[in-house]
Amino acid sequence: MSKKIDKYIxxxxxxxFVSVISILTKGRNINFTNIKHILNQSVALIxxxxxxxxxxxxxxxxxxxxxxxxxxxxxxxxxxxxxxxxFIPVVILVGMLIGLMTGSIFSLLKxxxxxxxxxxxxxxxxxxxxxxxxxxxxxxxxxxxxxxLDKSQYKIPILILIVLTMYYIFEFTKVGKYSKAIGSDxxxxxxxxxPVKKMKILAFVLSGMLGGVCxxxxxxxxxxxxxxxxxxxxxDVLVAVLLGGTPLTGGANSKLLGVILGSxxxxxxxxxxxxxxxxxxxxxxxxxxxxxxxISLSFEKEKVMFVK
Amino acid sequence: MDENILFQxxxxxxxxxxxxxxxxxxxxxxxxxxxxxxxxxxxxxxxLAMIIAGIVLKDSGKMLKEGKEYNPKQIQDAFKNKIxxxxxxxxxIEDLSIANNLLLGREKDFTxxxxxxxxxxxxxxxxxxxxILKNKxxxxxxxxxxxxxxxxxxxxxxxxxxxxxEILILDETADAFSRDNKNLLWDVIRKVKNEGVxxxxxxxxxxxxxxxxxxxxxxRDGEIIDNIDSNNCTEDDLKKMMVGRELxxxxxxxDNQATFNKEKVVLKVENLSSKDAxxxxxxxxxxxxxxxxxxxxxxxxxxxxxxxxxLLKTDTGTIYLPEKNKYLKNHSPVESxxxxxxxxxxxxxxxxxxxxxxxxxxxxxxxxxxxxxxxxFISPKxxxxxxxxxxxxxxxxxANINQFCIGLSGGNRQKVSLVKWxxxxxEILILDxxxxxxxxxxKAYIYQKLHQLKLQKKSIILISEELTELIGMGDRILIxxxxxxxxxxxxxxxxxxxxxxxNYMI
Numbered sequence: 056m057s058k059k060i061d062k063y064i065x066x067x068x069x070x071x072f073v074s075v076i077s078i079l080t081k082g083r084n085i086n087f088t089n090i091k092h093i094l095n096q097s098v099a100l101i102x103x104x105x106x107x108x109x110x111x112x113x114x115x116x117x118x119x120x121x122x123x124x125x126x127x128x129x130x131x132x133x134x135x136x137x138x139x140x141x142f143i144p145v146v147i148l149v150g151m152l153i154g155l156m157t158g159s160i161f162s163l164l165k166x167x168x169x170x171x172x173x174x175x176x177x178x179x180x181x182x183x184x185x186x187x188x189x190x191x192x193x194x195x196x197x198x199x200x201x202x203x204l205d206k207s208q209y210k211i212p213i214l215i216l217i218v219l220t221m222y223y224i225f226e227f228t229k230v231g232k233y234s235k236a237i238g239s240d241x242x243x244x245x246x247x248x249x250p251v252k253k254m255k256i257l258a259f260v261l262s263g264m265l266g267g268v269c270x271x272x273x274x275x276x277x278x279x280x281x282x283x284x285x286x287x288x289x290x291d292v293l294v295a296v297l298l299g300g301t302p303l304t305g306g307a308n309s310k311l312l313g314v315i316l317g318s319x320x321x322x323x324x325x326x327x328x329x330x331x332x333x334x335x336x337x338x339x340x341x342x343x344x345x346x347x348x349x350i351s352l353s354f355e356k357e358k359v360m361f362v363k
Numbered sequence: 364m365d366e367n368i369l370f371q372x373x374x375x376x377x378x379x380x381x382x383x384x385x386x387x388x389x390x391x392x393x394x395x396x397x398x399x400x401x402x403x404x405x406x407x408x409x410x411l412a413m414i415i416a417g418i419v420l421k422d423s424g425k426m427l428k429e430g431k432e433y434n435p436k437q438i439q440d441a442f443k444n445k446i447x448x449x450x451x452x453x454x455x456i457e458d459l460s461i462a463n464n465l466l467l468g469r470e471k472d473f474t475x476x477x478x479x480x481x482x483x484x485x486x487x488x489x490x491x492x493x494x495i496l497k498n499k500x501x502x503x504x505x506x507x508x509x510x511x512x513x514x515x516x517x518x519x520x521x522x523x524x525x526x527x528x529e530i531l532i533l534d535e536t537a538d539a540f541s542r543d544n545k546n547l548l549w550d551v552i553r554k555v556k557n558e559g560v561x562x563x564x565x566x567x568x569x570x571x572x573x574x575x576x577x578x579x580x581x582x583r584d585g586e587i588i589d590n591i592d593s594n595n596c597t598e599d600d601l602k603k604m605m606v607g608r609e610l611x612x613x614x615x616x617x618d619n620q621a622t623f624n625k626e627k628v629v630l631k632v633e634n635l636s637s638k639d640a641x642x643x644x645x646x647x648x649x650x651x652x653x654x655x656x657x658x659x660x661x662x663x664x665x666x667x668x669x670x671x672x673x674l675l676k677t678d679t680g681t682i683y684l685p686e687k688n689k690y691l692k693n694h695s696p697v698e699s700x701x702x703x704x705x706x707x708x709x710x711x712x713x714x715x716x717x718x719x720x721x722x723x724x725x726x727x728x729x730x731x732x733x734x735x736x737x738x739x740f741i742s743p744k745x746x747x748x749x750x751x752x753x754x755x756x757x758x759x760x761x762a763n764i765n766q767f768c769i770g771l772s773g774g775n776r777q778k779v780s781l782v783k784w785x786x787x788x789x790e791i792l793i794l795d796x797x798x799x800x801x802x803x804x805x806k807a808y809i810y811q812k813l814h815q816l817k818l819q820k821k822s823i824i825l826i827s828e829e830l831t832e833l834i835g836m837g838d839r840i841l842i843x844x845x846x847x848x849x850x851x852x853x854x855x856x857x858x859x860x861x862x863x864x865x866n867y868m869i
Contacts, residue, residue, distance in 0.1 A: 247696075
């Protein structure tokens, strides 16, 4: 695969899926309401992806996103009950703490990120199951006055602010540059004075924090929380980042802004599968095939010899 | 046609993208000769070798072996035609024992009733090693990964010879060897030559090439410049032909005196020990000094360099920076860099350069906190300016600063690895074999640069296995042996001779 084509894969894939789904649905997907719906859906992926990209640019994975989506708001509910008004900060803090824990297990205990975060996603979700029985008052209460944040006039500026901040950190500060260096070659990065362990933990904290923010918008939009919230969400984020042109091995070719396009593409696919009445079971099948295709196309083949 | 010609290439060409690696190369090899193949980095030596060995496919041209057309599609085709190669990269499986590596693919011969007889394999391996290396002993049941780079290469050579090749290609195999192993390797080469094997010997160490070979082929820019008899040429002739211009015969510094500020110690190491690596090391580094650290491979000098920089844990002893009144203990590279210490690692491709990142990203990596502005903002413009300055500083040959380092030749990768530290402007530089695997042109350039740094009052610890380099560049030379520092310190004023130094090394 030549470098030149590589660059345009995200756009090609996007156009391809939009066209195929338009043809199959006879254009039902292209109307104002549906497009708005798709964009609305992609907001969660974009926010979450803005954090996950830091982890993935280092050549690692974060599969805890989906479980953060349920656990962070759940703990927020407990906190809101005890200290009214603490919902938002607590949810974000819980996200960060989960990231800190994940990052520490991965970086200090040297458990590969795939294994560490996959296992943790089970642990966190199970912890949510456990807490569920102790919800104060026995029902999910999310402060109504916060639902206003789901309105476009608040949501869009917040989204733009998050993207710009993360873009700045990713492209114009040491944190982003060190992250990409770790993905390019961890050993060289260490030998060049990059604080590798610290950066790895920091990436997971960022990822957890944005996972928390993402969960906020999730509950404000849905108005409630369920135990199945965020099931398989982490895989959608993963595919969104990959569809955005970031290689699975991370490194210098990681693209933060690509996450936006990747997220919209995933939302288009999800939305299309629903419009086409594809049963849930087959939806996973289709997405699995897409993931494999994308990875085989974007994986930096030269790097195989350096990846152990 | 000459009866003795075993192998020849006719008009062989090869391009990698826009780069023409070989241009109509006519090369012929006689039966039972040792042929040296020399040239600068990127001159096409390795490409030619890999085409002959079937690892890389030629674009055009013809190859003949014993008059018959030979057109390998993969390395196995070369084996079938009795051509074996030991490449620059490792060709062994790290997790397997020596015996299993040597007899990989031949397990069938040692299988009885479906069971592989490990003992039989080990015996056969022992025999193979004995047949070729005689006195050198290996524990064939030990995994390859527990052996040094040199031992691995020796095992690869044994493996290659086991196939009874008619042509054996050694691609820079000896260049990183210690004196002992070089001698051992040369004995092996001469012995198999007498058995009728032809050898293509690729190397950067010109003096040794003329010593060990019968005839030398010089390549430049993908073409063969000349073939000359090894007895019939001087080192300077060869270098001149390689580079295509006159080179100073002595590219080391020219003064004969140790010139450094004896009053001002910048780094003081006292009783430093690290388990298994080195013991009780004490020395001082002065301002403007090039302190050379020499020894055989495995003597612990590389580890000492790593330990000072904070990449290896030390058990006892101190590292002290008198100028800053600062002790470094269990420190990280981050702290060393902040204290003005730079470290050029020995293994360029796995420790020095991010191959899958651009020249720019590589050069700026250690200096990001210098490039960044007050607000922690790193301006892309500043980065470009910084990287371009670096590229010009060492005249790095690259299409542009956004090119990935994997596309650069070995010598230019080494320049990137070095220049990122030069640009950081550290006061103390620890350089582990800075000229390993680079050609004479770049070598001369690096030496010149080191001398300039010295004149700018920078202090350098130069770790090297090359005696001429130690003598050529050092103000003082320390020798390590089996993890210990020898008492004797050689001083430039006394003009130490190679023989003297060797005595302390072995």
